[in-house]
Amino acid sequence: MSNIHHHLTDATLLSYSAGNLAEHMSLVVATHLAMCPACRKRMEDMDTIGGIELYAGDTMAVSNDIKDTLFAMLDQPIIMEEIKVADRKSGDSDVPQPLGQFLPDNLQNIQWRNMAPGIKQFPLENVQAGNGTVCLLKIAPGVTIPEHGHGGTELTLILKGSFSDEVGRFKPGDIADLDENTEHQPIADTAEDCICLIATEAPLKFKSLLPKVMQYFVGM
Ligand SMILES: [Zn+2]
Structure with a gap:
């Protein structure tokens, strides 16, 4: 199963x-x-x-x-x-295939960029995203992504580790398919880093000021 x-x-x-x-x-x-x-x-x-x-x-x-x-x-x-x-997987890679053409062979070889304390980002610059974004996030154990809503659909696919939000616990292969009416606050579980692939149709709508400032600088 x-x-x-x-x-x-x-x-x-x-x-x-x-x-x-x-x-x-x-x-x-x-x-x-x-x-x-x-x-x-x-x-x-x-x-x-x-x-x-x-x-x-x-x-x-x-x-x-x-x-x-x-x-x-x-x-x-x-x-x-x-x-x-x-x-x-192809060979020893831990990157699922459609994604493989945009990433190094293994998740551990990704060149992460610092985004916020406990959160690193890897933008997929060769993928057309319109007004939205697509990137990988690496979230340190126990770190919370600030509560946010969405201007459109947000898809979050877990590749490694896990996080929990209002809906439940998400583990590798699970996808959060959220529409513009859903707000959530994902928290990475404590055992290991959580790596996920996120695509949004429109910029995220953060509820408080600090993430908004962060958003201005990192362009999510
Ligand atoms: Zn499915």
Whole structure:
């Protein structure tokens, strides 16, 4: 069984499969999909339903009963195979594959930049991010990211270590898929550094002044 407990929302999967996500958001979605058999399966099923609706198109309306049945099938628990090493790693690398082209072979070889006490950043400068951002963060054990909301969707994929917020505990492979209406305050768990990949559609909205000043300098 997979150890992943926090997944992409259906809205995000649909946008991704329709090609409606910006490059930096797609990168995070693709990286989670590479690690998560459950989301891969769900997206395949969605594509199938989309195909049925398209096929039925002009000739017959798909009844709501059929749609309800199909969506109920999607909600059935599925038996997942163990994630194969090949799904998430190439050779000895601990970097999941879609992300690999933008990073050194191993997370420990990343050239981090200091961002704030206990927080280091590695921007993915070759990825188009529009008005948003995409970067890796390395958060020291026990350090809190100041409480913030979002101007749009924020995707946070855990690569190493773990953090907790109002929603729960996030471990490697878990993704926080948060919309503009959610505020949260992630705290890195105490055992080790937490490394995560973050993409935002719009600048974060911090609630207090100090992070706002920090934001001005680091451009998140
Ligand atoms: Zn998933």
